[in-house]
Amino acid sequence: MHGGRGEGLRADPGTLRPVPRFYITTPIYYVNDAPHVGTAYSTVNADAIARWHRLCGDEVFFLTGTDEHGAKMAEAAAEHDMTPQGWADTVVQRFQDAWRALDIANDDFIRTTEPRHHATVQAFLQRIYDNGYIRLDTYRGLYCISCEDYYTSDQLVDGKCPVHGRPLVEMDEENYFFELSRFEDRLLEWYEAQPEAVRPATKRNEALSFIRGGLRDISITRTSLRWGVQVPWDPDHVFYVWYDALINYLTAIGYGRDEERFAAWWPAVHHLIGKEIIRFHCVWWPAMCMAAGVDPPANVFVHGWLLMGGQKLSKSLLRTESGEAAARLTDIAPQALVADFGVDATRYHLLRDVPLGADGDFSYDGIVSRYNADLANNLGNLLARVATVVGSKCSGAGPRPDPHSELGQLAAAVVEEARAAWERMAPHEALEATWHLIGRANAALEAAEPWKADPGPAVDAVLGDALEALRIVSLLVSPAMPSTASEIWRRIGLKGDPADCRVPDDAAWGGYPGGVTVEKGAPLFPRRQAGG
Ligand code: MSP
Numbered sequence: 136m137h138g139g140r141g142e143g144l145r146a147d148p149g150t151l152r153p154v155p156r157f158y159i160t161t162p163i164y165y166v167n168d169a170p171h172v173g174t175a176y177s178t179v180n181a182d183a184i185a186r187w188h189r190l191c192g193d194e195v196f197f198l199t200g201t202d203e204h205g206a207k208m209a210e211a212a213a214e215h216d217m218t219p220q221g222w223a224d225t226v227v228q229r230f231q232d233a234w235r236a237l238d239i240a241n242d243d244f245i246r247t248t249e250p251r252h253h254a255t256v257q258a259f260l261q262r263i264y265d266n267g268y269i270r271l272d273t274y275r276g277l278y279c280i281s282c283e284d285y286y287t288s289d290q291l292v293d294g295k296c297p298v299h300g301r302p303l304v305e306m307d308e309e310n311y312f313f314e315l316s317r318f319e320d321r322l323l324e325w326y327e328a329q330p331e332a333v334r335p336a337t338k339r340n341e342a343l344s345f346i347r348g349g350l351r352d353i354s355i356t357r358t359s360l361r362w363g364v365q366v367p368w369d370p371d372h373v374f375y376v377w378y379d380a381l382i383n384y385l386t387a388i389g390y391g392r393d394e395e396r397f398a399a400w401w402p403a404v405h406h407l408i409g410k411e412i413i414r415f416h417c418v419w420w421p422a423m424c425m426a427a428g429v430d431p432p433a434n435v436f437v438h439g440w441l442l443m444g445g446q447k448l449s450k451s452l453l454r455t456e457s458g459e460a461a462a463r464l465t466d467i468a469p470q471a472l473v474a475d476f477g478v479d480a481t482r483y484h485l486l487r488d489v490p491l492g493a494d495g496d497f498s499y500d501g502i503v504s505r506y507n508a509d510l511a512n513n514l515g516n517l518l519a520r521v522a523t524v525v526g527s528k529c530s531g532a533g534p535r536p537d538p539h540s541e542l543g544q545l546a547a548a549v550v551e552e553a554r555a556a557w558e559r560m561a562p563h564e565a566l567e568a569t570w571h572l573i574g575r576a577n578a579a580l581e582a583a584e585p586w587k588a589d590p591g592p593a594v595d596a597v598l599g600d601a602l603e604a605l606r607i608v609s610l611l612v613s614p615a616m617p618s619t620a621s622e623i624w625r626r627i628g629l630k631g632d633p634a635d636c637r638v639p640d641d642a643a644w645g646g647y648p649g650g651v652t653v654e655k656g657a658p659l660f661p662r663r664q665a666g667g
Contacts, residue, residue, distance in 0.1 A: 159196075160199070161198070169226065170233040172497060177407060179481075182240060192637050201223070206278075207280050252383060260355075260427075263426040268317065271312070311366065315351065316352050325421060333413075334436050334492075334560070335437065356375060436491070479615075511660040511662045522654065525653040534599040536602065540600045541579075543644035553568045562615065606624070610633045
């Protein structure tokens with residue numbers, strides 16, 4: 136159990152049991168270009184984790200959105216002959232469409248151009264200013280527009296941005312600076328006191344070594360750009376995009392507008408972020424909170440990158456140097472995957488293939504082989520077999536499970552493993568555990584061969600167990616594959632929806648009622664050919 140759970144409890148009026156609150160966020164995505172499979176990775180993982188917590192009965196708030204200010208956005212809008220707002224309005228639609236296609240159930244969608252966000256940024260930063268942590272100075276430095284970040288010359292690779300490989304722009308302006316250097320000790324103390332705040336440990340160490348290396352004050356406003364949130368005490372300046380973006384996490388829960396709501400959700404947040412934005416979330420952000428007199432975020436979980444041919448799939452790399460679209464990468468827009476594999480198989484792959492926290496290869500053949508092995512051969516096959524044999528040996532009525540079967544003991548252990556894995560932000564392990572149960576249910580069928588046996592109690596017992604395993608599997612996969620879970624639930628004759636159940640109580644062995652109609656239906660996951 137990590138920092139977020141257990142805080143800000145309210146009682147469930149039915150049971151009087153405390154209901155934990157669970158607040159989870161994705162980074163807000165730049166709208167300089169369309170969503171892609173890398174941004175889908177963050178979003179699908181956050182969505183599945185949020186769905187798991189809902190399944191456990193937690194009160195969940197899942198936030199995602201778009202980061203719409205800054206030089207990169209203004210540049211993209213100009214390239215398309217549009218105003219920044221017009222461009223943001225167009226691209227935000229693509230994000231919302233992509234998330235709809237991926238069955239993302241966010242509770243709020245924040246756009247940094249919204250008035251509620253401008254007001255929050257101004258209130259929050261005014262507090263930091265009033266607290267004496269912001270000063271005026273002149274900035275000279277090399278800026279990467281794709282990163283929206285400065286680099287020193289020793290950080291460059293071949294004189295270019297180490298992340299994007301693009302040339303840097305010389306900046307020389309009068310800026311307001313946030314005195315980050317004054318927070319070195321407080322940040323180190325915070326890391327010491329909150330050993331779980333940044334996970335995994337490798338990423339925590341990365342943030343710590345950055346702090347120990349010495350912190351410099353950061354430039355947080357621009358005069359060369361109008362596209363941003365106006366600085367309340369000096370209207371010639373707008374806030375630097377990163378400095379406004381981080382505050383989105385507070386805007387959505389009512390900072391400065393609804394103190395009760397804000398106190399209910401903060402600081403027990405879970406920020407899910409990619410590894411390239413550690414410094415912003417694990418150094419700047421806690422320091423900004425401290426400077427404003429707000430508790431730092433309780434949990435930051437850092438995930439790795441999906442790589443293709445060794446390169447991160449970022450929007451800036453979707454174009455080749457000559458400006459042409461790189462066909463291979465544009466082929467893997469989230470909707471292209473959904474059209475090809477279906478929404479649940481796409482979600483499953485993004486959750487199962489690469490452990491959250493590590494980097495991993497993303498390839499078309501990789502999806503096909505995992506799809507065939509896990510979804511077609513294992514899960515799909517289990518349902519198809521059980522439904523067929525229930526049809527031929529039990530007249531289509533699913534029998535009850537054996538309350539004392541070995542599979543039942545395994546199922547209880549799997550439910551517990553899955554719960555622990557979701558709690559520690561390890562969806563791939565939760566799914567791996569679930570597939571262990573699917574594998575054992577298939578193996579039990581193969582050993583008993585009910586299709587060869589005469590109808591009777593022995594056949595009923597093995598089929599009842601398999602149906603009960605499928606019921607529990609539906610519950611456990613519902614955060615990852617909501618439609619598949621509902622469909623299995625329906626086909627094995629159950630009413631309602633797995634997402635309306637409560638885990639662990641409803642996942643206890645023995646819940647399958649028996650005597651209900653089992654429907655075979657078309658294969659859930661028809662097998663795919665590799666390479667196409
Ligand atoms: N706007 C900032 C975040 C501000 S948060 C206050 C930003 N946006 S982004 O559009 O570039 O999205 C970055 C996020 O997308 C990463 O942190 C990561 O979560 C996700 N990913 C982008 N490319 C990715 C991969 N190739 N692999 C995995 N995740 C990737 O940074």
